[in-house]
Every structure is written in structure tokens, then in C-alpha cells.
Amino acid sequence: MGIWNGSAGPLQAVAKGLARNPGRSVSRGSFAERTRLAALLAELWSQTVLARIGGRATALGYVPVPVPERLLIAPQDLRTGDATLAAEIYAGRFAFAGKVMMLDGRTPFELVPPSVEWAEALHGFGWLRHLKAAGTTIARANARAIVGDFMRDPGKARAIAARPDVAARRIISWLTQATFLLQDADHDFYRRFMRSLARQVRQLRRMAGDAPDGYPRMLAVTALVFAGLCMSDQASLLKAAQKRLAEELDRQILPDGGPLNRNPGMLIELLLDLLPLRQAFSARNHQAPPALMNAVDRMMPMLRFFRHGDGAFAHFHGMGHTAADQLATILAFDDARGAPVANAPYSGYQRLDAKALLLIADTGPPPPPRASWEAHASCLAFEFSSARNRIVINCGVPEVHREMWRQVARSTAAHSTAVIADTSSCRFLQGGSMTRIFGAPIVSGPKHVEVQRGTRNNALLLRASHDGYAEAFGIIHQRSWRLAVEGNRLDGEDVFRPAEEGGTLPAENFAIRFHLHPAVSVERLDDPHTALLSLPNGEAWAFAAPHVPLGIEESVYLAAAGAPRRTSQLVLAGDVTRTPRVVWTFVRTREAQSVPPARSGRG
Template structure:
């Protein structure tokens, strides 16, 4: 059995690979005849992807004897190099899981017209990698990497000769992880929107394996897929990109579209995701997605950002207000900055983040983060009127350091042509707070948006498509400042932001509006 693959392929990439040019994770390496597994990797993400072998899909898409021979030569290089050991970047559990799935999905490409020696060594290496995952999987944390490993082992139980007991155990273990990690509203417990597309791209082919073998698909796989489809649509802007919250950055719109094409029920996006902690306002072609949840905790805190009550806004195929996202090419270089509240479109009190994350354990990887301070309560009220969807929410992330709650309300009006918002700081105690606190409301703009001041409190926003919006706020001081989008296609890019500044308690409430011409 050969599992299907939903990931799009590109024949031009196949040609690049044949010529020794490997473009992965935004970095390009010319091997000049050397093995790509022997060159100095330009970034950690490039290294993970070269060893993950998902790029074999481009060679399979080329559908030629030359592509097949090229694929075999590259797999042979890996087996004679990194594949000989059980350590190093090539043997990270998540990377190994991706490689196991890829080798099974592209086995027809690799084994058609291959000689017996290659077939024997390929199957031996694949079986060894499966045993490696099977041996270490019980000691893993219940995180997204563990879920990827369980999916890979379930694939292996359907594709490779497997004892019935082992097959049943693989299904049970995967179902357990799905119950732990996929929330009732379809979101992942790490709160990262990108996670859903990646998981569906593997779960859908896995379900097809069971169908092709005339076996019942495990019920938890079906339930997870059915919940995840509307959740994935929930996070999607009009241009196909997923909202940039909690570790999401520039994402693969082609993968998201490919996954959604297999949604036979045509699931509509939800209006709110109470378990995942998000709100969605949609009217006309305007979409607003807001973070109204607590930062992810425990082993999932590595995805966490101090983004409570931040939002993103798009109009048609143009994103207007965004968060800074993360740099997918070098996630750790700017991760500390990207986590800060100031990197999100929300209120920042005294230049301090509403949540704080620290790395525990000397010598442990930077992913070993834990949340040590931040909101413990987010209160939400939603109005789902068809012609004026709205919500009001408040969080206590600033109560402990500054004695104030942050409350934000947003309403979408006039068929999506107007957004009314209000931010308010409220004293945590009835006696009030006499201490002055400076605060800023930040609205990070997509790089395609050009802002200019019109008067003292109005900003004119023009998109590359020629669409014009006006932003106005009162009271408070309105300014345009430099910003950065960490999630640019090739790394961080300069952009602009609107900043509304005031002092509490003199100005506790600021109203603002986006109006489309």
C-alpha cells in the first residue's frame, strides 16, 4: 500500500533538485555535486527539512525515470551517511516521523525499477527508523511532536508488515494523543493555527490507508478530522493565510487550500472557538480574528506569546492589521522579541508584556519554555447579531504588576466596512488606582499597507490593491511608527504600525475606528 500525499508539488523544484539546488525553509544551497547531507546547513529549519524528505514530492510530481533515479540516489546518500547512526539532527523524533511518512508515501517513486540491493537496504532502513520511533515514543511529552510520531507509527502499521497486536496498539496510542491534543472546537492545545493544516495533511492520507485496506478508520481520527476542518477555516483570512498567533508565521497557503479541498462537508468557519480561546467577526469580506484565551501552558508553552486580546483584520484578499508573527527561517533568533506583547496588535502597559516566558534547565533547547506570569482569567461576552457581530473581553495579565484590567470591545458594522473598537484600563480594586501608568495601543500593519497621517488623530491606509481605509482614535495621541514583521517570506521585513498613546487614570478609555471608503 502506498499512502496518498496532499502536499502540492512543483516540477520546477524537481529540476532544481536534479541540478543540486535545494531550496528549503527559505534558504538555498547549491551542492555542486556533493551530497546535500554533507554540506553545512544554512539554518536549523533547512537542516530539519532536508532530513525530513518531504521534498521528495516534487520528484514524484515530475513523474519521470530521471526523477526516480535522482530520488533513489539521494535516499542512498542518506542511508550511507546520517542513516548509519541513531543520533544527530537527522534523528530528532519529529524529523524521523516526517521521513518515515515521506518514504512510505513516495515508495513507488523510490522502488519502481530499483535493484534488489537498494530495495533490501531501503526496507531495512525504514524498519529501523520505525523501531527507533516505537522504542522512544513512550517517553515523549504529550506535545505536537508526540502526535506526529504516533501518526507515523500508525502509517507504518498499515503500510509495513505488522503484527495485529502492534497495529491495534498504534491506533490506540494515536487516538489517545488526539483526545489529549485536539480540543472540542477543533483547535490544537498549543493554540497555533498552523498546526491544524500540518496535522490534517497527514491524518487524511492515514484515514485513506484504512479505507483502502477495507478496515474501519479509528473513530478518534474521524472525530478529530471533523472538528479540525471548521477550526482551520476559522483561522483563515481572505488571502488564504492563517492568523499569526502563538508561533504561527508566514504559512503555506497552498497546503491549507489542498487540505480544505478534501472537506466533503464544506464545513463553515465557527464564529468563536471557546476552547481554543479565539473570537472571529466576519461581515461582508472583512474578517477579524482575536486572541481571547490564556497563553498555552506546560509542554505547549514553547508556542506561547503574550498576545491576549490582540487581533488581526483582513479585507478581501488583503490583510490590514496583523501581528508580527515568527521568523520561520530562524525561529529562535527573534523568538523572545516575537513573544512580546509589543509585537502584537493590542494594548501594552508600561512597555511590559502581559505574559512572561522563561527557559528552564541549563543546556536544554530553547523550546523548553514555561509561562511564569500572565493572564489567569479572560472574561468574554459575545453578540452574534448577523449585521453587527461583536465581542467584549477583558484579561487580568496586568493586575499583578500594575493593578489594572485590560478590556477590549470590537464591533463589525456596515456590511464589513466599519470596525468600532474600544480599549479600557480598569482598576482591579474598587478604591481605584492613583498611580500613573503609560500605555500604548499598537496596530501593526501588513507590509502591503501604506499609512499617512491626516490631521492629528486620523491615519489614511492605502493597500497595494488601491483599497483605502481610514483609522481614527480619540482621546490619546496618534502616531505612525516603524515596525517589523518577523514572518516575511525571506525573513523579517520592515513595516509600519499605528500607535495610540495615553496615560491611566487620566485617560482610562480610548475609542477607535477603521472605516473603509
């Protein structure tokens, strides 16, 4: 077991797929470091034990779950089904998470999964919505046959199928598609389905506390509440699960509506579950728990907080590609439709709006250790867009093959911020048995992040600093943004100052990275400090850094739909002792070009 400092090497090497060893080991010889790591592991272990004991102490782990005589309601599934995929499943072609497997006369559960993500998708049964979307007798029979195969034998990936988050997704999928599955079903299938459902719920209620913190645990508890509402004779389960749900919502959804793990994508996934759950309480003529209602009300405005003009979410702390259809579905439930807040201090984010320009910045420390297993070293990173065009982005995470890119994606170098000595501002637990239990949480990083907002001279001002480099290098990184209210200019400043008052800066190199969206084309000008950026709508921007040579390097946009895409990054590099202050500017040099209306008639 060791600590990874998040060094990813040059991002151009990442784009070429050459980053075979993106992390650099850190010596564990320091007594202080070993002591800190031991204390952290003890804390993580105690929290894990308490979470497990807590689930049993609230009676959730032992609450009776009798086999239901019937299902009282079938909740709505807000995730979109695709009828064309039903034909592929019927033909025995199972395409999940970028991998395709053919049945060739076998059940899908007899196959050796090509990846963990593929097995998670198969055993989560979310694909049942595609068969339901087809709505044919053949699709229904196919769905029943595959569910029957699973009930007989979960197959080679049974360990993945038993995971709390996968089991929870499967229970919700079976409940939401129950009307489709059980219509015209014979009595034998009906009874086997009910017995299997009850058995899975019993297993999940014992394992809910084992689910990783964040969305997996929320999903497990939400599935148990769904089961209590939908299955007959489950009053005890509903009462206990409802109590746990309220506790988790109060803990994991912060006062400003952001998630504890700081991943904006959790808002989308969780609301896709909680909105149907709220409807299910109404369908049963039960009052929804106040914690559920309050959490939804807090989360809705944060959806708009993280959105760029093109509808995509900003890429922070595990956020990948934004499913536009899912987000549109959720926003249809937003009755307020108000302007997003600018300041989210509990979640650790800031937002600046000026006409069509938008800036979203990470101005918070990493989440608590147990909730940081997918968090990134992204303090003071930002994204910048003009109307529907994103300009500066973070690399994000891919839809598939996440494990292959995980260390690179979490490094500071994969974000639009400053990197000192090719080292991330956070360090991550790596290797050994503990990572199999806790994942790869952040073991050290920024502890103090100071933030100031204001307005001056027709500009919105934001300044923040963090101490993520203080312990290793004795450096405080301070960043300022100035967004012109006219919506045509963004000025920035990065300052490196000694961590100790009166101290001196070490001779360490820095690299300030601005990852560009793949739709942005970049052209170097004769001036070595300036580049011209062209957007798809004809808009042009000049980037200038008068005192530091400007480099243009390859990068990779991991969060692109389907698969990672090559892109570019602007890089300002130097030595903190020679250049402790770096100023840079984005200025619009050409407005978007309007498309002339089509002419009618000849000629």
C-alpha cells in the first residue's frame, strides 16, 4: 500500500495513450506521514464499522421482509428507453459499457464478463426499459426469460451482482418494469419473481451499510424505500428504510443543495431516483418524508448552477458526459425555474455570469475521506464558456474504461489550474488491501481554501487560495478572476507565495493549464505570448499572457460522448521564484457570425 501524489506526466502523452504509469510513488519513510496515514485508515475503518453497525442498530438489518402477495404500485422510470436496443437484445447481442457480447445459445449470465462495467450494467437490469419501450409481446417474453435465467443462476459475475449498488439498481429496475414483466405471466413465474424480489431485498437491507459512501449508499437506501412502498406487507421495512433515507439525505445533501462527494453528476443520478420515489409516496397516499422533500428542493437549483450554455455540466470530481435527455427530464419537474445561485459555499463552488459568459470554479477542499474515493485534485480549477460554446474545460472522466483513466483523470494536471513540480494538490491512497475496502480516497490535500467575491469597475471579481502545496513545497496558490460585465473579457492572475510569513519560495517549476474544448481550434500568433481561439459559431477569442511564454500542447477530453477525444491545452510554464505572479487574459476579438436567412425563389 502506498500514496499516489497524482502526477500524471505531460497530458500530451496521455492523449497518445503513453501514460503507462501516471502516478509517482511517495516515500513512506517519514514518521509524520506514516502516522497521518495510520490515523486516516483508522478513521476510515471506524466509520465503515459504524456505518455497518448503524444499519443494524436502526433495525434495518433485521427488519422482516415477507414474500409479498402482490405489488401495490410500479414506480415511474425517468430514464429513457430505446426500442431499437430491444431488437439487439432479442438477437442475443448485449452491448453495455462499450463492450459487445453475443449469447450464441447461452444465457447472458453464463458469459465471462468482458469488463466490470459490463457486468454491472447486465446485473443492474436497467436495460429492461429498452424492452419495455418496444412494448411487444416478443420483448415481454424475452424480458421474462432473461429475468428467469437470473433467478435460476446469477452466473459467473455473482459477486458483482451481489454488490449493494448493483443489487439496488436491479431491485429498482424490477419494480419499475414490474407491470411490463408480469403482464400475462403464469402463476409459477409470478411467485418465483416475488420470492426472488423479497430475497434480494433481505440481502440488501443487511448490506446497505457496506455500500461506498456517496451515490452507491444513497441508491441502496432508496431501493429499500421503493421496496417498502411497492411490495405488500412491508410496513416495518418502509418505516426503517425511510428513517435511514432521511439520515443519508441530511448528511449527503449539503445546505446549498450540492452533494457531499462534490460530484455534480450525483445530482442527476439521485434525482432520477428521488423524483419517482416522491411520486410513489403520493401514489400510496403516504406523506413523503420532509427530508426527501427538502433535499429535492435544495438540489434542483444546483442543477442550473453547474450547467453551461449548451446544457452540459461542468467537469468536477467525477462528472463525465452529461446525458441531455435525463437532465431535461429532471428540469421539467423544476417549478421554480429561477436563476442559479452564484455562491455555493457548502459545496465549494463559485459561479460568475456576465451576459453570455459563464465561469464555474472549484473553490473548496476535497470531500471527507470516506466520500472522496472518486474526488479529484482540482482546487482552483475552472471552466469557461460563451453562450453555447465551452472554451476552457477540465478533462472529466470517460463513460467507459474508467479504471484505465482513473489516476490521470483525478490528477491536478487534468484540470484547468496550476500544477507545482508535476505534482497534484491532493494525494490518494493506492494499492494494498485497504483500497479494496475504501477505494482510493484522498489522504491529504488543501485544508484551508479562502474565497472572496466582489464587484469593481464594471467587473465581477473572485479570488481564492489553497494550501494544497504548503506541506510538500511551502507554497500557497492564489488565483483571481475578473469577468467584465459587458461579457467580452476574462482576466486572471495566478500568484505563488510562501506558506510561512516572511518565508522564501523554493525553486520549483509550475505549469498553468487551460484545457480547451475539442470544438475550439487554436492558432499560435507571431507573438509568443498570444494565441487565437476560434469557436464553431464564428466567435473568436485571443488568449494572452504577457510575461510567460505560451505553449500549446495536446490534451484529451475524457468526458466526450462515447469515447475520449483529442483536444489542445494552453500551458504557461515557469519557475515560481522567477515568476511568482502570472497574469493572463481571454478577450473576444470577433462576435458570433449570424447565419443569413435562406432566400426563397430562384437565383
